[in-house]
Amino acid sequence: MSLRIKINDILWIKGLGNYSILILKNGRTYTSxxxxxxxxxxxxEHGFIRPSKFSLVNLAYVIMPSKTPVSILQLKPTLEKIPVSRRRHAEIANLLLQYNS
Structure with a gap:
């Protein structure tokens, strides 16, 4: 069975080994x-960033942080908090600045 999901509806994707869980803005989750x-x-190329080994986040739903380096990304509708790995602090801060301007 094939499921069609609009890219803009995806808040973030959580990695679990060889599987991924898609979390949508309406609260539904799908396993892939x-x-x-x-x-x-x-x-x-659709505005997703990978803040850590275990997640992929849609930049359109990130509440822009006020501090740098960024250690947690918070998502708008759910207020879900996604950790940013230490190695990716600078990269994520740069991407957020570019996306904001």
């Missing part, structure tokens, strides 16, 4: 047998 790496390659 695709890895997070596959989704990263597909969605990078």
């Amino acid at each position: 047998s695709r890895t997070l790496k596959v989704f990263e390659l597909l969605l990078k």
Whole structure:
């Protein structure tokens, strides 16, 4: 069975080994047998960033942080908090600045 989901409806994607869980803005979740790496390659040009090994986040739903370096990304509708890995602090802060301007 094939499921069609609009890219703009995806808040973030959580990686679980060889599976990924898509969390939508309406609160629904879907499990996919695709890895997070596959989704990263597909969605990078659509405004998604990878703040850590275990997540991929839609920049359109990020509440812009007031401090740098960024250690947590908060998402608008759910107020979900996504941790940012130490190694990606600078990269994520740069991407947020570029997206904001």
